[in-house]
Amino acid sequence: MISNALKWQTKPETRGRKRNTTIHVDHRITRMAKKHPIISSREIKDDLQLPASTATIRRCLREAKLFARNPRKVPLLEKKDVLKRLQFAKEYIDWPKEKWCNILRTDEGKITLHNSHYSLECEYLKD
Incomplete structure (x- = not known):
C-alpha cells in the first residue's frame, strides 16, 4: 500500500x-x-x-490574469470648461502654498485627459 x-x-x-x-x-x-x-x-x-x-x-x-474589460466611456472636456479652469488657475496663481492647504475640496476625483491622470493633492504642495 x-x-x-x-x-x-x-x-x-x-x-x-x-x-x-x-x-x-x-x-x-x-x-x-x-x-x-x-x-x-x-x-x-x-x-x-x-x-x-x-x-x-x-x-x-x-x-495569464488578463481578463476582458470594456473601456470606460468618459466625455471629453468642452472648450468652455477648459477656459473656465484656465481662468481660475490664472486668478489664483499667486496664492501661497499654505492657503491652498486650508481649502476644503469636496470633489477630489481624477481628471482624465487622453489617458493622462492628473490629481491635485495637498501633500506635494507642502514640499
Missing part, C-alpha cells in the same frame, strides 16, 4: 484533454494581448494564424 501511494505521488497529473496550445503559443498570445489591450480573441487568432478556437485563446488569457 505504501509503495502504491509513493508511485501515485510521483506520477504527473494527466487528467483531462491534452492542451491544444503549447507554452510558447501561450506566451505569444499573452504578449500580443499586452501589446494591444483592446484586441479581440478573434483578431489574435487571425494575426497569429492559430489553429485553436477563440474560446481557447480567451481561456489562455484568463490563465
Whole structure:
C-alpha cells in the first residue's frame, strides 16, 4: 500500500484533454494581448494564424490574469470648461502654498485627459 501511494505521488497529473496550445503559443498570445489591450480573441487568432478556437485563446488569457474589460466611456472636456479652469488657475496663481492647504475640496476625483491622470493633492504642495 505504501509503495502504491509513493508511485501515485510521483506520477504527473494527466487528467483531462491534452492542451491544444503549447507554452510558447501561450506566451505569444499573452504578449500580443499586452501589446494591444483592446484586441479581440478573434483578431489574435487571425494575426497569429492559430489553429485553436477563440474560446481557447480567451481561456489562455484568463490563465495569464488578463481578463476582458470594456473601456470606460468618459466625455471629453468642452472648450468652455477648459477656459473656465484656465481662468481660475490664472486668478489664483499667486496664492501661497499654505492657503491652498486650508481649502476644503469636496470633489477630489481624477481628471482624465487622453489617458493622462492628473490629481491635485495637498501633500506635494507642502514640499
